[in-house]
Amino acid sequence: MFQYVEQHYEDADFSYKDWKEAELTRCTFVRCRFIGATLAEVTTTACRFVECDFHGAFLNGSIHTESAFENCSLFEASLFVARFSNCKMTGSDFSKANMDGMTVQEGDWSYTNLKMARLAKQDLRGVRFVEADFTDSDLEKADLRRAVLSRAQLAGAKLKGADLRGAELDGIDFRPVDIRGTVIEAMQAVAFARSYGAKVL
Incomplete structure (x- = not known):
């Protein structure tokens, strides 16, 4: 040593x-x-x-x-x-x-390339992932509470059972993401709706 x-x-x-x-x-x-x-x-x-x-x-x-x-x-x-x-x-x-x-x-961890990363069940609370690329990554059952995911790329990512409560989700396109079983808060549902083209009033 x-x-x-x-x-x-x-x-x-x-x-x-x-x-x-x-x-x-x-x-x-x-x-x-x-x-x-x-x-x-x-x-x-x-x-x-x-x-x-x-x-x-x-x-x-x-x-x-x-x-x-x-x-x-x-x-x-x-x-x-x-x-x-x-x-x-x-x-x-x-x-x-x-x-x-x-x-x-x-x-x-902003702007990182995490394509196809195996991050299932990881505790990622409070981590900044601004514009990070999670394409085809495994985030199943990951704890992403309070994480900053603004404009992150999540196409093909596995989010089943992931906890997104308190996370910043602005600018994310959720259309190519399987969000079944993902835990979110009521206010975050607005970001999901907007990514599908909904006009939230």
């Missing part, structure tokens, strides 16, 4: 490196490559990753607190039982990532 504190890296290549159980605090990585790297059980605190490539990286059991992953690629990365607490993930791509058992505690 090693510790990095307040380090700054740009265009560095850490591909296939073994950083298991490393502790990173207030570090910044800009356009760095972590392709295939072993980052299992890594702990990051107040770190910032900008346009970094985590293609195929192993982040199983990693813990991230108030860190930022901005416009990063996590294509085919393994995030099994990883934890993100109040992190900023804006613009990052999670295509084909393994997100089983992942924990998300609040934070900003």
